[in-house]
Every structure is written in structure tokens, then in C-alpha cells.
């Protein structure tokens with residue numbers, strides 16, 4: 001086995017401190033046990049609950065109270081016994097000076113005593129003073145062939161216990177294998193088992209299910225999420241240009257060769273103008289899964305590991321292709337000058353390289369409110385296929401938005417004077433118009449006179465009069481957005497593909 005061979009090489013090279021980052025602890029321990037048997041080495045394991053004991057010999061504590069890491073390490077330091085010492089729960093203690101010193105003392109004894117410390121955890125951050133003494137070992141993840149064998153093994157197991165053969169076909173198996181890549185043996189096995197036992201078959205429906213479960217397992221922690229809630233183009237009022245653009249490219253995205261495939265678009269505009277709704281509608285109308293990449297969370301949660309996490313998120317999106325990846329508030333991750341130590345620039349580099357190189361059917365929808373802070377490289381033509389500006393809705397679209405939200409809540413839009421409402425809501429965003437309907441409905445619930453809680457035009461007008469839309473309070477920033485968009489973007493709304501300044505679009 002390659003893993004045992006590679007770990008053996010580390011022992012031959014006298015590495016005193018080996019770090020293994022893995023979520024598959026049983027597999028790591030199994031590997032170490034086999035290595036120890038092969039080389040006739042003593043191996044002891046330390047865990048927070050059981051202290052220090054010989055690996056594989058549960059009832060034999062090597063030392064009283066050795067559940068304290070300091071005591072366990074002092075014991076190892078003073079012992080003359082060489083061998084492997086495997087620490088499973090040491091990661092929370094790696095910021096304690098005494099623990100760090102003891103690890104260093106033992107590592108420095110290595111040439112005389114041949115004690116090798118192996119730290120095993122899902123994540124290991126080593127203080128700089130130990131780094132020179134340590135090497136990282138990565139457990140091999142199952143490759144495609146091994147995953148296929150795992151599937152066959154699980155299918156045999158199922159047939160053995162149920163007496164029924166597992167139904168599937170080779171194309172679906174290939175897709176399943178592609179979605180399982182990057183998982184540990186134990187996790188892959190669990191997901192395969194789950195896919196089989198629900199209905200005794202591996203079907204097309206299992207593929208996205210496995211991808212979703214994988215995303216949870218890889219613990220992207222809110223950075224990349226599977227959005228169950230997509231929309232249809234019919235749920236979006238207005239944005240005619242955008243809708244037409246999308247309809248024209250649907251076929252090319254799903255079936256064309258790589259170089260003809262659309263790569264992505266940018267939507268920017270005022271708050272509440274329907275950018276998020278439109279992003280959902282791209283996935284919904286093309287019938288592909290929607291993944292949401294929260295750039296703000298990526299930036300804040302994983303400081304120091306941000307680029308690696310962006311790469312992982314993009315890799316995961318590729319595994320789920322065809323799909324739409326919606327980069328929400330993209331400016332929060334990519335903007336950033338000197339103050340962030342160049343992180344924004346590095347993220348941008350990672351993203352641009354991926355966008356230029358990737359061959360998969362992953363369509364990017366980037367949304368932003370503040371376009372000015374976005375680096376020009378990101379906005380350059382060729383990176384994204386088009387940049388759309390989502391302005392405040394015109395009178396017709398305002399009427400359509402009101403009608404859509406009235407109907408959505410079961411009201412009879414025929415009874416409402418939409419002409420009048422459209423005329424008095426200039427400056428309202430889609431979100432504010434929706435809020436008008438919602439607030440009017442709440443107030444109708446309070447009204448004892450209003451039998452059946454019908455919504456009347458007068459009530460809606462009252463709410464409109466009491467609302468101060470954002471476009472009034474933030475008139476200046478709206479003006480800046482419009483100016484920026486004038487010769488750089490296509491208006492998402494309107495029947496033609498005209499740039500805002502009248503020049504023709506692509």
C-alpha cells in the first residue's frame with residue numbers, strides 16, 4: 001500500500017514529528033498499526049478520554065492520569081522506550097507553551113531515542129518553533145478505480161443481505177464516482193451505502209444528493225452552500241434583456257463544446273432590485289443546481305486559508321457541474337487594497353485563473369452592490385460574458401412586480417388599480433414594492449371592518465405614502481452607479497440589447 005510505504009520513508013528519514021491532517025482517524029490508526037507491525041515498532045496512542053495506552057490494547061493504561069497531555073508528554077520524554085507515539089486530540093493544546101516545549105524536547109531526543117511523535121487531527125496548526133522538526137503526511141484519498149471498487153463492494157453487501165441486485169447504469173456510476181472524489185474512504189463508503197439502501201438502486205437522483213452530502217462533509221462552513229430555493233424566469237418581473245440573453249445561451253451552456261460555452265455574467269445594481277432573485281432564476285430556468293459562494297464569509301472565516309478554500313469551493317462546483325455558482329456580494333471578497341495584506345488580489349488571481357482555465361459546465365453569476373471597489377481585471381471583457389446593470393424598475397415593471405406579489409399571496413389583482421399604484425411608486429425597488437404588498441396585508445388583518453381581508457387600492461396607497469424608498473435616502477450612490485454603468489454595462493431591463501448610452505451591446 002502506497003500510504004504505508006510513504007510513511008515508512010518518513011521514519012527512515014528520521015522525521016521526529018509527523019503531522020497527519022485527516023477526518024478519517026480509524027484509517028490513520030489502522031495504517032499506523034500496520035506500519036508498526038511491519039517494522040516491529042512499539043506504538044502508543046494518546047486520546048483525551050483514554051490517556052496514553054498501547055494502540056489496540058484498550059484496557060492497559062500505560063500511566064495513571066495520562067489523560068492530561070502535559071503528563072503524557074513528560075512521561076514520554078523521561079521514558080527510554082522508542083517507537084511511535086500517536087496523539088489524537090492534541091490540536092487544542094498546541095498554543096500552550098509547556099506543550100510546545102515538551103514536543104520540542106521529545107523531537108530533539110529523536111536521534112538518541114528514536115521516539116517518533118505522530119499528531120492526528122482534522123486540522124493541525126503548528127507553532128513556528130516546531131515547524132522545522134515536523135513533516136506533514138497526507139493520507140491518499142481513494143481514486144476513481146478504488147471508488148468504483150467501493151461501490152461494487154457495497155452493492156454486493158446489499159445484495160447479500162436483501163437478496164436483490166442493485167440496479168444502476170454505467171453512466172450514473174461514473175457521475176457518482178466523480179462526485180465522490182475528494183472524500184475519505186469512510187465518508188465515501190457511507191454515502192454509497194446511503195445511496196443504495198433507500199431504494200436498492202443507484203439512480204440519477206442519487207448524484208446531486210451525494211454532492212450535497214459531500215458539501216456538508218467537506219465543511220465549507222457557510223462559504224459554499226447548496227441553494228434549494230431556485231426561481232423561474234416567470235417569477236422575475238421585467239429584466240427583459242437579461243431574460244432574453246439567458247434564453248439564447250441555455251442550449252450552448254448545456255451542450256456546446258468548451259470554447260463556445262458561456263462562462264458567466266455580472267449583475268450589479270441598487271439594493272433590492274432583484275439581483276439575487278435573478279441569480280436563482282438562472283439556475284431554475286436552466287434546470288441545474290445552484291451553489292452560493294459567500295465571498296464575505298470566505299474572506300472573514302478563513303483568514304490565512306482563504307485562497308485554499310476558494311480553490312476547494314471551485315473544485316467542488318466543478319464536481320457538481322452542470323451548475324450555476326452564484327458569487328454573492330463579490331466585492332466583499334475581491335476588493336481590498338493594502339489593508340488586507342494583498343488577500344483580495346490573491347483571491348482575484350485564483351478566481352481569474354480558474355475562470356480562464358476551467359473546462360466544466362459551471363456558470364458564474366456574480367452579484368454586487370458596490371461596483372466601484374471591484375478590481376478592473378475582474379470586470380474586463382472576456383472574463384465574464386456580460387455585465388448587466390439592474391436599475392430601479394420603470395412604471396410598467398413596477399406594475400408587474402406589484403401584480404406578481406399580489407397574486408403570489410392569493411389576492412385578486414384585478415380589483416386593484418395597478419395603474420395608480422405604478423404611477424406613485426417611482427423610485428421604489430422591487431423589494432420595496434413587495435414590502436408594500438406585505439405591509440398592506442398585515443394592516444388589513446388588523447382591520448375588523450375588512451371582512452375577508454381583501455386588499456384595497458386605498459390601503460396600498462397609504463403604505464406607499466408612508467414609505468421612503470432607499471433611492472431617496474441614497475440618491476447619490478444611485479447616481480454614481482448609473483454613471484458607472486452608462487458605458488460599461490447593459491441594462492438588464494428593456495426589450496433591446498442596448499448599452500445605457502445607446503451603443504449596441506454584444
Ligand SMILES: Nc1ncnc2c1ncn2[C@@H]1O[C@H](COP(=O)(O)OP(=O)(O)OP(=O)(O)O)[C@@H](O)[C@H]1O
Pocket residue numbers: 235236237238239269270271272273274275276277278369401404429430431432434
Ligand atoms: N424584478 C422583480 N420581480 C419580482 N420580484 C422582485 C423583483 N425585484 C425584487 N423583487 C422582490 O424583492 C426581493 C428582494 O430582492 P433581491 O434580494 O433579489 O434583491 P437584491 O438586488 O439581490 O438585493 P441586495 O442587493 O440587497 O441583496 C425578491 O426576493 C423579490 O421577492
